[in-house]
Structure formats: structure tokens, C-alpha cells
Amino acid sequence: MSPNHKLLVKNAKQVVLICSNGEKYLTKADMQSVSVVENGSVVIGSDGRIKAVGPAETIGAQFSEASFDKVIDATGMCVLPGLVDAHTHPVWSGDRVHEFSMKLAGASYMDVHRAGGGIHFTVEHTRAAAASELLAALCGRLLRMQRAGTTLVECKSGYGLELHTELKMLQVIEEARRTLPINISSTYCGAHAVPRGKTVAEATRDVLQVQLPRLQAEMSSGRLSVDNIDVFCERGVFDLDSTRSILQAGKLMGLNINFHGDELHPMNAAQLGAELGALAISHLEEVTDEGIAAMARAKTAAVLLPTTAYILRLPQPRARAMLDAGVVVALGSDFNPNAYCCSMPLVMHLACVNMRMSMSEALAAATINAAYALGRSHTHGSVEVNKQGDLLLLQAPRWEHLIYQLGGHQEIIRYVVIGGNVVYDNDKTLDL
Numbered sequence: 001m002s003p004n005h006k007l008l009v010k011n012a013k014q015v016v017l018i019c020s021n022g023e024k025y026l027t028k029a030d031m032q033s034v035s036v037v038e039n040g041s042v043v044i045g046s047d048g049r050i051k052a053v054g055p056a057e058t059i060g061a062q063f064s065e066a067s068f069d070k071v072i073d074a075t076g077m078c079v080l081p082g083l084v085d086a087h088t089h090p091v092w093s094g095d096r097v098h099e100f101s102m103k104l105a106g107a108s109y110m111d112v113h114r115a116g117g118g119i120h121f122t123v124e125h126t127r128a129a130a131a132s133e134l135l136a137a138l139c140g141r142l143l144r145m146q147r148a149g150t151t152l153v154e155c156k157s158g159y160g161l162e163l164h165t166e167l168k169m170l171q172v173i174e175e176a177r178r179t180l181p182i183n184i185s186s187t188y189c190g191a192h193a194v195p196r197g198k199t200v201a202e203a204t205r206d207v208l209q210v211q212l213p214r215l216q217a218e219m220s221s222g223r224l225s226v227d228n229i230d231v232f233c234e235r236g237v238f239d240l241d242s243t244r245s246i247l248q249a250g251k252l253m254g255l256n257i258n259f260h261g262d263e264l265h266p267m268n269a270a271q272l273g274a275e276l277g278a279l280a281i282s283h284l285e286e287v288t289d290e291g292i293a294a295m296a297r298a299k300t301a302a303v304l305l306p307t308t309a310y311i312l313r314l315p316q317p318r319a320r321a322m323l324d325a326g327v328v329v330a331l332g333s334d335f336n337p338n339a340y341c342c343s344m345p346l347v348m349h350l351a352c353v354n355m356r357m358s359m360s361e362a363l364a365a366a367t368i369n370a371a372y373a374l375g376r377s378h379t380h381g382s383v384e385v386n387k388q389g390d391l392l393l394l395q396a397p398r399w400e401h402l403i404y405q406l407g408g409h410q411e412i413i414r415y416v417v418i419g420g421n422v423v424y425d426n427d428k429t430l431d432l
Helices: 056-062 097-104 110-112 119-128 131-147 162-181 202-222 240-252 269-276 288-296 304-314 319-325 343-355 360-363 368-373
Strands: 003-018 035-045 050-055 067-073 078-081 082-086 150-156 183-191 228-231 258-263 280-285 300-304 329-331 391-394 413-418 421-425
Touching: 003 269, 003 360, 003 391, 003 421, 035 056, 035 119, 035 300, 056 360, 067 258, 067 343, 067 391, 082 343, 082 368, 097 110, 097 304, 119 162, 119 319, 131 162, 131 413, 131 421, 150 368, 150 413, 162 343, 183 202, 183 240, 202 240, 240 258, 240 269, 240 319, 258 269, 269 288, 288 319, 288 360, 300 368, 304 343, 329 360, 329 368, 343 360, 360 368
Parallel strands: 003 067, 003 078, 082 150, 150 183, 183 228, 228 258, 258 280, 280 300, 300 329
Antiparallel strands: 003 035, 035 050, 078 391, 391 413, 413 421
């Protein structure tokens, strides 16, 4: 045993492991009670990986001769794994605050879209923005997410809809990945909307014949590292055939299939995703019973986005039906100009109140299952030996306060740790 370690978190009132047997995801009854160690400690090694977790007395004896770069006395605190945000659109220019009033007056998502707003408004501004401007905005948003406890986040392109801007967005995501501590899963979403003046067939050909070949070259050269491929499969956007061809092409490039489906209309996107071996499908407000069953069989994760349904006044995703069927249910913030939310604690609260999930289910969905949706549950999403040392320390007597206190996470999060390094220390945290 090496005597030198990066971090010791000792004497925590609770250490929430989530999993304790190397599970890659949790479903059904296993989500009802996450694994917790009372009066526990965690050791993170010099490589940023968890070396030990367990009762404080046991860890203290085991590491009595070890030295640590930093020791945190977590007496009275709760330790959780860093939160995972499985769906965001954080690279863009030009906010859409003016559209919020339109929605409040009754305009639907597609009403705004047809009026020249929505995605097309953001595309226009993002195309015109310099990469440096996009990077500065992205870094600010990611730091806000980090302060709210997110340590792994999925980041999409998709506000370019043509080669130059899509690459610019992916390069900005790559630069953030290289320079910020937060972990990033990068997603190419060139099929986010049909560009103005093009048909679905023309947009599909551009993605298949122009954008994906160039993306492949950038990845092969090492200039870009992209993890997932996304398509907005929706009536009036990309139909099932176009979605299938794009997702299959991305899969042949080694990208994980992780796409938008069954949001506004029942498109049978869930069945398509299950058939293609999709890692995850997001939204699913209009998923059918057949789609739920197909996802459960295929172990395709359902990334549910309660902020979107809340803001657009859509029917909530049928989380309970999915959970009861054995679907791997995950959560994401859907951060974008239409749903401006940086806080996974708020997302979990909405999931509990509006989608009728329990607090344990919501926490599992925002940790191990969200990591699974990004292909990262072997390294993230739980406090287990050999996983990355990403932790969230709460100044609270029980971990449930993170969800219970609506909007209260800013006061109760004391430390955020990524790879054993304290990346946020909120010394103004309230002592409950």
C-alpha cells in the first residue's frame, strides 16, 4: 500500500455509496434504497481513484501510517458521489428569454419553432459567434453546474446544422474538456433540426456525406474526441428513416447512440433505439407501452428531463411506468436556451414531485444510471473502490436534504471534489 494519498474524507455522518457490488445500473427495487455507510470515511489515491471506503474506524486503522495531501473532517456531513447530468446543450450564443413570455402566453414549442424562434434563433447567433466567445460562455455554465454538484456532464453540439459551426462547437467542448476539471461526454448532434431552406432528405445527406466524414477525420487525427451521436427524431424534424440512417452511420464510427425521441409525438423512436442497440434515448414524454417494453429488454437508458416538461407544460414522462417495467431510468437537466437549468438537485426535486419518483430513485437516476447512459458507469456514478474520486459533501444530517430543500443546494453543498481535488469549497455553507 502506497503511504501517499491525495485525499482523506473522514468521519462523515453518511457516505452514500449508491452501489456496493459493482452494478453498472440500478432498476426496479434496487433503486428504492441506495447503499449507505453510516459514520464512514473515503480515501482517494494520488491517481485520483477511490482506494478505500467504509466505516471510519476501519479506514482509520487501515491507513494509520498513510499521509494525505489533504484531510477533510466531514463530521456532521454527508458524502455522495458527484452528480451526473446526462443531457445538456451548453454551447450557444444568444439567449431566448423573450420566448419565455411567448410560452407563458400559450405558444407551443413548435409554434415558436415555426415563428423563427427556438433552435433556429440560436443557430443564427451561434454561427455568428467566435469560438472564444462560445468557450467563455460554456466554461461559465459548466462552473455553475459544478458548484451545484455535477462532476460529469454530457455536452452536445447541434446549434450549427452545418459543418463549420458543428465542428466549432465540438472543438469548444474539446477545449473545455482539456482545461476544466469537470468530466465531459461529448455528443455530435448535427441533426438537431432541419436547416432553413433544406428538406429532411437534403439535411440527412449533408450529415451523412459531409459532416460525419469530416468528424471521422478529426477523431482519427486525435484533434477531437467525441463519444455519442444524437438526432432529434420528431414530426417535422427528422423522421424514423432519416434517424435510423444517421444513427447507424455514427455507430459504425464507434459513437454511442444517444438521441432525442418520442418527445412531442409518439414516433416509435424507443423501439428504433432498442433495435439499434442505443445506449440512451432522451425525453420520451410520448413513449408508448411497446416502446417502454422494448427499452427494458434492450437495457437502453431512458434519460428523463423534467425541466423540459415543466417549462413547456408538456405531459410529464411516465417515469413510474418505465421504472415498473425495468427500464434503466436516468436524469438530465436538458440545459439549453429553452430550459435554462444548471442544477441537478433541482432536476431531482422535480423528478420526485412531478414524475412521482422516490428520492432514492431520483438519486440513483442522477448518479449510476446517468453514468450508464453515457457509457461511464464503470468509472463514475458511485462511491466504490477503483472508481474516480468524484464526491459531493453536504453540510446536512441526511443526504435527502439535497433533494428536499428546493433551491437550497447553494447553501448546503460544502465541497465538490473531482479526481480527489477540491474544486469548490463553499465556506458560506449554512450549518443545519
